[in-house]
Amino acid sequence: MLDIKIVKTTKPKEKPKKDHPLGFGKIFTDHMFIMNYTEGKGWHDPRVVPFDNLSLSPAAMVFHYGQEMFEGLKAYKTEDGKTLLFRPEMNAKRANNTNKRLCIPEIKEEDFVQAIKTVVKVDEDWIPTAPGTSLYIRPFIIATDEFLGVNPSKTYLFIIILSPSGAYYESGLAPVGIWIEDEYVRAVRGGIGEAKTGGNYAASLAAQVKAHDEGFSQVLWLDGVERKYIEEVGAMNIFFKIDGVVVTPQLNGSILPGVTRDSVIALCKSWGLTVEERKISIDEIYDAYKTGKLEEVWGTGTAAVISPVGKFRWKDEVMTIQDGKIGELSQKIYDTITGIQLGKVTDTMNWTIEVK
Template sequence: MQNIKLQRTTAPKEKPNEDKLGFGQIFTDHMYIMDYDEGRGWHDPRIVPYGPLSLDPSAMVFHYAQEMFEGLKAYHTGDGRVLLFRPDRNAQRAENSCKRLCIPPVPQEDFINAIKTVVSVDRDWIPTKPGTSLYIRPFIIATDNHLGVHPSLSYKFLVILSPSGAYYASGLDPVKIWIEDDYVRAVRGGIGEAKAGGNYAASLKAQEKSDAEGYAQVLWLDGVERKYIEEVGSMNIFFKIAGKVVTPKLNGSILPGVTRASCLDLCRHWGLEVEERRISVEELVSAARDGSLDECFGSGTAAVISPVGVLRFGDEVMEISGGGIGPLSQRLYDTVTGIQTGRIEDEFGWTVEVK
């Protein structure tokens, strides 16, 4: 594990109003940077004042989108500790994304140490009001100054921090989701299971369409047959159908979410029947019509648990749980956030304390 140099800012920013944080709009005093050069590997890890990067216009990230990112959070506990939630999962997923995108992986111990160190330096930026957290964005960009299509020979790994409120302004209120049947985001064999910006760029056109109809997010169908449920733009998706907890099986085009894995672990721990399998949109519509679709919710780092009150597929508008929050959605939200903030005992060993 490499030693990290620290250059503290000489001009600390004013801390924000915790009632007006929004999501991903405010950034702390410092950021972490480490460089990669072929033949030398990852080197020169450092924490410096937050500020702009200087990149050549021909840097390969601008032209061929060779980059990846992660997202996790740090939380204040009632007794003054700072906790991360399952950062080992993020480190493993980052390594997998890097391998798929031909980026040299950052060693997992360096990945986690970078996060713990920069969070410790800016720990006084972690908000304390209920529902708030410090969002952590690690990312890697290709920096070779070259326009040929091949993997870059140099990269930067950065970690930036953002004190944030709820991802949705409505908080835990159920959201409306649009099931997209025209555009596709990813296919098996592509980069859908990697945490890469290209996946999100591919989602924007459909998001515009759903926004215009008053829907918060897009729920994607598979890119081949366009009949099987995959994931929401910023979340994995869960259904409770006839008493069973059902979620799409990971198939290479769905992001393996950390919160998704935690929800599955908790449901099984509670003795609920859980199925990871293909779910057709026809099955979903049929379950909504016959009343067996009890609940629907999304899971992700940003929103944690996001209850879904309405699904729309074509002209079919499906209200779920009477448009309210279902009991399983509420229980998962309370449990996951309780563990994250230290209100509930972590019997699974999921949290890591930042000293």
């Protein structure tokens, strides 16, 4: 167990008013968690301190070689005043998978979760309670060695910041339009596609800009080799309901193993639905659309939870799903997961952890 020192701010910020639109990831709480790593010493000096800017050398390796990782999860306030986290141990496991791939020292899962619980408890009164809001939690690690050479760093910072946030998409649960990208490539097997690292997201920006210019909210990536198999959306995993069967791309080394993805699979199976994790070609999706078998499409992720897809743009073809409306299963999944997160639905899966 970590011995976490807590230093509280003497200049607390003004919290957002209840009727103030929060947006996503724009407002930050009073405190943050920091822990150092030094080669030969390990992770040390865990502390909660006032939120402030970092002081880093311009030669810090994170700026030059991109050795960094991040995670994302949320804290929720229940009607009876409890603070809940949703499956934080899954984020801890995924963080260490990313760390292994990027040669970043691993953090004990129990220490990762303890750090989150501690800083959330300190800033617990920042958790918003309006419908659709939550406290977004962003743990991340950066390489800090002052060295212009391509090697793993010998020093790191593990930091957690908190942001009271509203819906990831301004449209909320309104179905979004997805651009199917067939020019740019996000990741390939053997690369870092399954890691939660900034380079993956930087690689997606050019296609994202193109999609926005065409009036679409997100990009759906095809595989980087054959350019025919569906992988994931820019910030989400993707699901299809085809002729009564729930289908999602199998994890293959270039797809992020989403926590919400795992939760949706478990829920659908518990409801008796057939779930297939397998390779899915864009041609199969198009054929299912043309034959009327493509019943629902939705994305899954921590930020949006569930994001229904109302239309796809593939080359010159626009496929409209569910007449541009949210599907029955998509709505049920959203209601169940958010209900568990907020303590309104019985957590039969034992997914939530109370912050005490």
